[in-house]
Amino acid sequence: MLIPVILAGGAGTRLWPVSREGYPKPFMKLADGESLLHKSYRRAATVTEKGAEILTVTNRDYYFMSKDELARAEVDRASAFLLEPQGRNTAPAIALAAHYVATRYGREALMLVLSADHLIRDQDRFEEAVEAAVNLAQQGHLATFGIVPNAPETGFGYIEAGEAIGSGKRALRFVEKPDLEKAREYIEAGNFYWNSGMFCFRTGTILDEMSRHAPDVGKTVEACWASMPHDGATLEIPAASFSQVPDISIDYAVMERSNHVAVVPADFGWSDIGSWVAMRDLSTPDANDNRTTGEAIFVDSHNTYVHNPNRMVATVGVDNLMIIDTPDALLVAHPDKAQDVKKVVARLKKQGHEAYKLHRTVTRPWGTYTVLEEGTRFKIKRIEVRPGASLSLQMHHHRSEHWIVVSGMARVVNGDRDFFVSTNESTYIPAGHKHRLENPGVLDLVMIEVQSGEYLGEDDIVRFEDIYGRS
Structure with a gap:
């Protein structure tokens, strides 16, 4: 066998x-x-x-x-x-x-x-x-x-x-x-x-x-x-x-x-798709050897590669460039230096910058969350929970959360209360409260979460129960 x-x-x-x-x-x-x-x-x-x-x-x-x-x-x-x-x-x-x-x-x-x-x-x-x-x-x-x-x-x-x-x-x-x-x-x-x-x-x-x-x-x-x-x-x-x-x-x-x-x-x-040059070579070039994954306009440009699944990118008068665009980070590199992109990651990691580790949209066992905006003492997320999925029973020491349901139905545990929140309704989770979010429906649950507090890091979490075995 x-x-x-x-x-x-x-x-x-x-x-x-x-x-x-x-x-x-x-x-x-x-x-x-x-x-x-x-x-x-x-x-x-x-x-x-x-x-x-x-x-x-x-x-x-x-x-x-x-x-x-x-x-x-x-x-x-x-x-x-x-x-x-x-x-x-x-x-x-x-x-x-x-x-x-x-x-x-x-x-x-x-x-x-x-x-x-x-x-x-x-x-x-x-x-x-x-x-x-x-x-x-x-x-x-x-x-x-x-x-x-x-x-x-x-x-x-x-x-x-x-x-x-x-x-x-x-x-x-x-x-x-x-x-x-x-x-x-x-x-x-x-x-x-x-x-x-x-x-x-x-x-x-x-x-x-x-x-x-x-x-x-x-x-x-x-x-x-x-x-x-x-x-x-x-x-x-x-x-x-x-x-x-x-x-x-x-x-x-x-x-x-x-x-x-x-x-x-x-x-x-x-x-082995070992670099952006290898990714570039998977695309079909135009008459000037420009290639794109996404929507791009090339004006007087040659041998330029654009990877941009999220928005329009235009180049004017450039040669021998690779432009890799994501919602929170942009890479501009010469093809001959494609192997050196790993040095960027090493420097980000040394600085403790989250861009080496996470995208704005992060996958979790229950679905995804996307950071829409953040600043001093606040962070706004779009949270999508799959049908039948559930976040852990958890608590945060340093932040409170406001949840607004955009579509679907949410089952919420907030302290001693267990209740449902429908589309266009909201609820508030104070800091220090045990809480859980669950999607009891058959359609995706989409909600906006507004966090506020003195510390908003992802490591401010205490899990009491988790169906996915996370600690």
Whole structure:
């Protein structure tokens, strides 16, 4: 049996301001309205039997967003989730997934490890490559997908391939991201492939190779797995034991050391969407090489990319620019410096600026909230609650709240009172009062919240009850 394992963790800092810590790259919507994770779920379902399940390894904070994307993908497969308390790189994630698959399906089961934030355009060729990788995995190889390069790319690692073995080639070595001269040498050699970070192997094989080449990872992951409850389809990884696992990639831990690695040459329209240049290249250029995602006007402009789903952007007399517009942050960059966008994120994080982490619209398990305006001692939000969803029973020390229902019906707990608030009605929540908001209807509940007080930070919250397990 083949079990797809989707790794959904990377922050995607080079795609700021759209990708942020609270809304990372896998959840970014492309021009067709689908996220990269959505596409990954659909892709995984096409290469598995109906009895198989799709396993997602992701951060606890992204669980509900991942479930939403899975539901939107409408795949006819069972699903399971391994929830990390914090990121520890790909080796621990894959090792824990292997323990899960071995426990549920046995050590002979095959794992297809996919990244949640890659784009693959040619599904038929992808399925052919997976079939080749499955054949190698069944023979005891650790199969990795090597992308046939079409340019001397310096942003990817490379795999040097040797003689043919079965449906692939023997992997001779993994090399780090090269400089341009070395990348050109690799292209001319003809036996180097981009390292895609996607794999296929027998569960028992990867666990054995992990124990052989990275025993510190193998032992600490085994202890972590032993400390976990194994019932249900959503398993939370304990923070204490997981913190003891080394932070290391699967390449460093196993793939570069094992003698059983095979590479499947693949040419299926792959992109890791690693920068805004990669996003730009997904759009069709006009006669002056200008591209846009959204509504834009280009006057006397050349080789300019505008990403603006929310409002009109016009450029006049500019060349070689990328303009990325969001409601609360604007990025203007030269394409040659696309990799340096991560430096902006690092500086924002150092300054404690919320723009590195959150958008104005923030997704929660129950729906979304959007910050409309804020100033000294006040903040105004638009809150949307899904049918049947409920916020936690909570209390704030430093702020009071006024709620005005715009559409739908709200059930409100305010202190000792439990009552309904209809459209065009409002209620007031004093500071220090236990309160809860629920949508008992079948339509979305939309309301405006006006906060006032001496401190309005999102961390001023005490939760007493929460149906989503948040503390």
